[in-house]
Amino acid sequence: MPRCDIPDDLRPIGPPRGGRITIVSASVGAGHDGAADALALRLEADGFLVDRHDFLDLLPARLGRLLAGVYHRLLTSAPSGYQRIYAATERSGSPGPVVRALLRGAERRTLRAVGARSQAVVSTYPLASQVLGALRRDGRLGVPAFTYLTDFSVHPLWVAPGIDAHLAAHPVPAEQAAALGAAGVRVTGPVTGPRFAAADEAERRDARDLFGLPQDAPLALLVAGSWGVGPVRESAAEIRDSAAAEPVIVCGRNTALAERLRADGFRYVHEWIGDMPRLMHACDVLVQNAGGLTSLEAFAGGLPVASYRCIPGHGQTNAAALDEAGLAVWIRTPQDLTPVLSDLVKGPLGERQRAAGLALMSPDPGPAAVIAAAALPQPQVGRRRHLAVSRGKLAAATLTAALSLGVGAPLAHAYASDGGRLPRLAHSLVERCEL
Template identity: 35%
Template sequence: MARAPRILIVSADIGEGHDAPARVLAAGIRAERPDAEVEIIDGLDAMGSLVARVVRDGTEIVFGRLAFLYDLEYWLVVHFPPARWLAGTLMYLVGGRGLLHAIRAFKPDIVVSTYPGTTDVIGRFRLDGYLSVPTCSAITDLAALRYWAHPGVDLHLITHPESTEEVRDIAPASRIEWVQGLTSPGCLDPFDKREARRSFGLPEEGSVVLVSGGGWAVGDLIGSAEIALQVEDSVVVCMCGRNDRVRAEIDARFAGEPRVRTVGFTDRMCDLLAAGDVLIHSTAGLTVLEALMRGTSPISYGWGMAHIRTNNREFARHGLADVAQTP
């Protein structure tokens, strides 16, 4: 009898865009192979407290108050190869030992990464001969894939077929597969819009506009809600993820306005998208794809910088989402 496969999934709690597909992937593997041993680890924690603090805390601060620095950092990485090399090499040298130790401790048959920062390090492990088992990158963005894809990674899973060319340019010898199974479960299931609305206490008639800033609720959610309220008889649902502060700010701003609702993190994203007519989203990623799967029209607005700007351009080019010309 064949030995049960051991699959290690490396993620990072930067919003929900990496942890959520990691959980979905793990559940899918267990459903297909109940005997499989699947473990999810946080790659930043494995790299050590210094890397975790700098990346996790630094990202949250930059996203919130110093967004221009994020834009500058992205420009340097994309347009100035020495900066890209330095960023990747520092992560590799400072955090690589801890991550490699965590991988070897699990003794996996394959390593899957859902976070581009760890994908880059794992790809380097393969090229440098430190990792002998196959590696896989689960890519959930449409574009700006410089760290999502790596020539040392054996298999790249993409959620948009339009990503193939960019991944091939970065990792020409790798295997590339367009897949389902990284989005929230049930997004392709049949649904009744009225029933979906009733389940969230939303009116069955009129327009429902969903506003999302991802797991960290970044971007101009309040501005999006104000614009959406201009649509007659519309109801606005602001999805605030795990950011209680932003949710409280929105509740305070629209106190007494019955047409604005807020929700926190939900594992019923597909049901909520089924209830909506339009999704205004600030951070690109899987939520846009899930909206398309549910027949909800996505609009990208509110945080058009760095890799989001690149994804927005590709959304528009491929006709996948409307993109507001303001932030």
């Protein structure tokens, strides 16, 4: 089936009504799902029905949860090893044979998830983009396929041949994607939830009362993603000792971290926060270590952002990209923490970054409008017959892939260059049998 070419000057002609769009995300942290949530809200407001799928559930033999779990353990227990693996896959530019075999095993489930009635499909996760691009390239997926780049830096695995358009929040990630050969690169601006907006002084004071925060002290909101990873305790102590701001710490779902911080004597420690817009209203600056969705939400709320003690891999590359864009200063040493935080809280640097962040949030048309405008009226999804797989082969492939895969994309290069028997066996089994 022919592809749908998306012109560079595409603009929506008005709010579409009555169609269906599929979004494929992944519950790896909260950033990919958060971006999918925001896109879904905008598309539903334009009259579309939105189907949501977690790519981890589309991988064969329940290996998606294993992938996420091992990735989590690497970030928390072996960050230097993860940095080396991330850098290696960045140089290689493509998944290794084990990951390619695993992704091939997800193709039939992904086609079924998209279904016959979707007018377009959107990925907010790089491995999902790889599968959708392959389906689009060989004609089995007959509707436009988009990648919404949730990161400010673009790892090569975000760029999937066959994807119709790669949507970027800013020219910096757009230029990176284009340099990697991405098709249909478009700067659409970011998408965040509608409640992330700038607050006036009355809203700020109400928010501080709501969370039991002091009215007159400068407050630094310290975040570490939904998993609470990275050297958070060190960052919190250094912010407190800087005297530039009092730390307000969000640990996500890391209950153990929250307990340790309370034992350390920190007064304002939270676990998962359901009302992050109000907590942002209460604070004067955001300090983050991963450069994901929370940074974009802070920009929407007029909150200056600093990157500090960033986690390996995407945390550091995102910090560099945000710094290049003039949106979030990257504080590289503890000695720079006090003067930079002071400037962000009440100096010209903070004013510049607030203005830049708010300006970023008002592009035309926005990613949801681009996706809506390109949706096709009647998609048809082709089917391909596949070999059945016996229970014995399924068990063997599951075990082999689990042992060989590790964390998926970041470890693919290491396994691909290993030359061992397990990667070759996993590749052979999953390639022959769509699990």
